[in-house]
Amino acid sequence: MGRITLDKVTKRFGEVEVIPPLDLTIEDGEFVVFVGPSGCGKSTLLRLIAGLEDVSGGEIRIDGRDATEVPPAKRGLAMVFQSYALYPHMSVRKNIAFPLRMANMDKAEQDRRIESAAKVLNLTDYLERRPGQLSGGQRQRVAIGRAIVREPAAFLFDEPLSNLDAALRVGMRLEISELHERLKTTMIYVTHDQVEAMTMADKIVVLRAGNIEQVGSPLDLYRSPRNLFVAGFIGSPTMNLLEGRAAQAHGAHTIGIRPEHLDLSRESGEWSGVVGVSEHLGSDTFLHVHDTGLADIVTVRASGEVELRHGDRVFLTPQADKLHRFGENGLRLA
Amino acid sequence: MATQHSRAAARVMISPAVILLLGWMLIPLGMTLYFSFLRYNLLMPGTESFTGWDNYYYFLTDPAFSSAIVNTLILVGGVLAITTIGGVLFALLLDQPMFGQGIVRILVISPFFVMPTVSALVWKNMFMNPVSGLLASLWRFFGAQPVDWLSEYPLFSIVVIVAWQWLPFATLILLTAFQSLDQDQLEAAEMDGAGALSRFFHIMLPHLARAITVVVLIQTIFLLSIFAEILVTTNGGPGTASTNLTYLVYAESLLRFDVGTGSAGGIVAVILANIVAIFLMRMIGKNLDA
Ligand SMILES: Nc1ncnc2c1ncn2[C@@H]1O[C@H](COP(=O)(O)OP(=O)(O)O)[C@@H](O)[C@H]1O
Ligand SMILES: [Mg+2]
Numbered sequence: 001m002g003r004i005t006l007d008k009v010t011k012r013f014g015e016v017e018v019i020p021p022l023d024l025t026i027e028d029g030e031f032v033v034f035v036g037p038s039g040c041g042k043s044t045l046l047r048l049i050a051g052l053e054d055v056s057g058g059e060i061r062i063d064g065r066d067a068t069e070v071p072p073a074k075r076g077l078a079m080v081f082q083s084y085a086l087y088p089h090m091s092v093r094k095n096i097a098f099p100l101r102m103a104n105m106d107k108a109e110q111d112r113r114i115e116s117a118a119k120v121l122n123l124t125d126y127l128e129r130r131p132g133q134l135s136g137g138q139r140q141r142v143a144i145g146r147a148i149v150r151e152p153a154a155f156l157f158d159e160p161l162s163n164l165d166a167a168l169r170v171g172m173r174l175e176i177s178e179l180h181e182r183l184k185t186t187m188i189y190v191t192h193d194q195v196e197a198m199t200m201a202d203k204i205v206v207l208r209a210g211n212i213e214q215v216g217s218p219l220d221l222y223r224s225p226r227n228l229f230v231a232g233f234i235g236s237p238t239m240n241l242l243e244g245r246a247a248q249a250h251g252a253h254t255i256g257i258r259p260e261h262l263d264l265s266r267e268s269g270e271w272s273g274v275v276g277v278s279e280h281l282g283s284d285t286f287l288h289v290h291d292t293g294l295a296d297i298v299t300v301r302a303s304g305e306v307e308l309r310h311g312d313r314v315f316l317t318p319q320a321d322k323l324h325r326f327g328e329n330g331l332r333l334a
Numbered sequence: 335m336a337t338q339h340s341r342a343a344a345r346v347m348i349s350p351a352v353i354l355l356l357g358w359m360l361i362p363l364g365m366t367l368y369f370s371f372l373r374y375n376l377l378m379p380g381t382e383s384f385t386g387w388d389n390y391y392y393f394l395t396d397p398a399f400s401s402a403i404v405n406t407l408i409l410v411g412g413v414l415a416i417t418t419i420g421g422v423l424f425a426l427l428l429d430q431p432m433f434g435q436g437i438v439r440i441l442v443i444s445p446f447f448v449m450p451t452v453s454a455l456v457w458k459n460m461f462m463n464p465v466s467g468l469l470a471s472l473w474r475f476f477g478a479q480p481v482d483w484l485s486e487y488p489l490f491s492i493v494v495i496v497a498w499q500w501l502p503f504a505t506l507i508l509l510t511a512f513q514s515l516d517q518d519q520l521e522a523a524e525m526d527g528a529g530a531l532s533r534f535f536h537i538m539l540p541h542l543a544r545a546i547t548v549v550v551l552i553q554t555i556f557l558l559s560i561f562a563e564i565l566v567t568t569n570g571g572p573g574t575a576s577t578n579l580t581y582l583v584y585a586e587s588l589l590r591f592d593v594g595t596g597s598a599g600g601i602v603a604v605i606l607a608n609i610v611a612i613f614l615m616r617m618i619g620k621n622l623d624a
Binding site: 050051052071072073077078079081082083085086087088089090098099102103146150 | 518519521543
């Protein structure tokens with residue numbers, strides 16, 4: 001079981017309020033991703049849940065029990081650090097066994113759990129090595145192994161993939177998702193990368209300056225961002241946000257339209273502009289359209305084989321049902 | 335880039351420094367070796383004659399020799415034990431965030447800047463003096479008979495004085511080692527259920543292993559040749575109770591004016607120091623690789 005409830009949780013470092021009062025419920029078995037720009041308080045929030053920082057106010061409940069004053073080791077949570085935080089003088093086996101040794105578990109049960117974790121994580125051949133003799137991805141798996149042998153109520157990940165190269169990151173992303181499918185344990189995952197958030201989460205929590213901007217499934221956030229910040233943060237390439245004349249025509253202060261929801265034509269359309277840079281990805285091409293009178297650049301997704309050149313004039317039409325309208329206060333209009 | 339030519343040039347260039355260094359070490363060593371085979375007494379100049387191994391025989395069979403060996407080992411071992419254990423504890427304390435951290439750190443380091451003779455004299459006259467010393471006053475305050483430290487516990491007193499001098503060095507090295515410990519590791523251990531003691535023994539101490547090795551090796555080299563502290567406090571006495579090997583060599587050659595036996599003692603000390611060094615490198619030097 002791992003249902004975690006935050007009730008008006010607040011964190012201040014001296015005078016600075018990093019987390020204003022915040023409410024959040026994480027259901028048992030959910031994969032929740034905290035996402036937001038660097039410095040917005042994601043790690044702090046995770047460390048509050050872990051118990052590595054004391055809350056300045058509010059209450060944390062784990063499975064209904066007040067855990068606010070419970071020391072980290074007694075909360076039944078396991079954490080994977082960005083730096084892996086492996087113990088360099090211990091072999092992989094000893095690293096993974098450490099939490100079990102600290103719990104005075106009997107040796108046979110320790111070995112059983114270590115072997116099964118090593119099997120799941122493909123570490124069987126490396127058990128006798130030191131962390132210094134492993135690659136980044138393997139170290140990451142050892143850190144995860146050390147977490148899973150404890151059979152915790154929930155896993156906490158703090159940017160676990162940001163020290164890996166791009167190819168490995170995609171692989172580990174899948175492995176962690178796979179692990180969640182298998183274990184069905186609550187996972188809280190912190191990242192600044194919205195692609196990780198979109199691909200892994202059951203539920204995304206978008207944070208800005210310690211405030212929750214929106215909570216929802218990846219598609220909820222994609223389809224109906226609650227405000228301009230979420231609209232600009234979720235989705236890649238980012239949504240085109242247009243103000244002024246074009247927005248007024250739709251009865252809004254700002255309108256947002258994703259690159260994939262603009263129809264491209266050479267003959268006619270609602271807006272027109274001149275093609276600048278084209279980014280060819282093979283499957284798709286992203287065109288930067290200038291001189292539309294709407295914004296500096298409007299990004300449009302076109303098919304991979306589009307035959308447009310720098311300087312060509314094109315016409316754009318937003319798909320009416322995919323248009324997002326925002327009021328002056330930045331909030332979504334119904 | 336190291337062509338034959340440039341390598342030859344390099345050798346020529348560094349040769350003055352190498353020759354100077356070699357001369358610096360080899361000439362005194364050679365002369366000591368030479369004197370150690372002579373009957374050479376400063377009271378009878380001009381009568382030097384070759385005596386073979388006699389000087390070595392006298393030095394090694396002197397009852398003062400075996401007690402000097404024991405005293406040297408106690409001195410080195412005692413100071414090492416106090417400074418490494420004390421150094422780890424001090425470093426642990428100084429690593430905690432606290433008010434006035436900078437000043438406290440400087441205060442802890444400062445004994446290292448006091449000259450050995452000065453600090454030994456300060457201890458002798460201001461702390462351990464049975465009449466006017468601070469410790470005597472303390473004893474009297476509690477109604478006890480003041481202790482004459484330097485004559486009743488001479489070796490222990492010297493261990494304390496020397497440990498006081500070397501504690502800052504150990505603390506400084508170990509403090510920097512503590513500061514290089516990844517805080518994430520400690521937090522990970524905390525989440526893994528390790529209490530404060532477990533964290534100390536399973537995470538911190540292994541991290542300090544290399545620094546402790548450095549402290550032990552460097553201090554051993556210096557502690558084997560302690561001299562000034564003994565000279566200004568106990569003069570090796572009472573009897574030979576606080577005579578270590580270095581002091582015995584001094585006593586032979588300059589108090590008894592027997593340069594030959596003193597030189598033999600010097601050579602013995604060099605050999606013993608090398609044995610200790612090899613032993614130490616074997617035992618703990620492996621901490622230094624990787
Ligand atoms: N121990 C601390 N003392 C003071 N300020 C801190 C401390 N830890 C974090 N902060 C501040 O809290 C804010 C949020 O930090 P953090 O949670 O690490 O952000 P994120 O993980 O989202 O990048 C930052 O502005 C940071 O400077
Ligand atoms: Mg962070």
